[in-house]
Amino acid sequence: MKNFFLTLHMLSMCLVVGTLFLQSLTVVFRLRLKSHDEVVGVRKIQKRIHKFIYYPILVVTLFSGAYLAVKTEAFAHGAWLGPKLGLLVVLIALGFQNGRQIEKDSLPKKYAMMVHIGIFLIAGAMIYLATVKPF
Numbered sequence: 001m002k003n004f005f006l007t008l009h010m011l012s013m014c015l016v017v018g019t020l021f022l023q024s025l026t027v028v029f030r031l032r033l034k035s036h037d038e039v040v041g042v043r044k045i046q047k048r049i050h051k052f053i054y055y056p057i058l059v060v061t062l063f064s065g066a067y068l069a070v071k072t073e074a075f076a077h078g079a080w081l082g083p084k085l086g087l088l089v090v091l092i093a094l095g096f097q098n099g100r101q102i103e104k105d106s107l108p109k110k111y112a113m114m115v116h117i118g119i120f121l122i123a124g125a126m127i128y129l130a131t132v133k134p135f
């Protein structure tokens with residue numbers, strides 16, 4: 001059963017990180033569109049992805065991660081899990097920010113790009129902590 005949840009955790013976390021990475025980039029690309037109709041069309045697709053792919057797959061990642069944490073007793077033995085969960089809070093906050101930017105162009109291009117880069121760096125640090133387990 002552990003292998004099943006580990007596989008599920010890997011697959012779902014790839015989709016969570018990949019979805020956020022691309023969604024935050026399409027927010028930047030959308031700022032370049034000239035026609036109102038194009039913006040409306042792109043926003044509709046972004047909203048559907050955020051609602052029907054990002055949130056459900058995030059729930060799968062959280063549940064499979066919690067199962068693994070209990071099964072491997074990682075809370076007792078792995079000091080890496082605490083920082084990883086701290087970064088998870090930041091990643092989820094960036095996901096909320098991405099959702100707000102999908103609703104309306106709330107940030108100028110420079111800051112919208114920073115959200116995108118932030119998602120990349122936070123996800124990279126989480127994957128480093130979970131795979132290398134440095135402490």
Ligand code: HEM
Nearest residue numbers: 006013016061062065066068069072074088126127130131
């Ligand atoms: C987007 C969020 C998350 C990402 C990107 C992520 C990433 C990863 C990665 C890459 C691994 C692979 C480690 C390996 O076997 O090489 C892993 C394992 C693990 N994750 Fe997550 N994770 C996330 C959320 C969570 C959550 C919410 C929890 C706990 C509540 C959790 C608990 C664990 C545990 C305990 C393992 C180790 C399993 C083992 O050592 O066999 N993860 N995670």
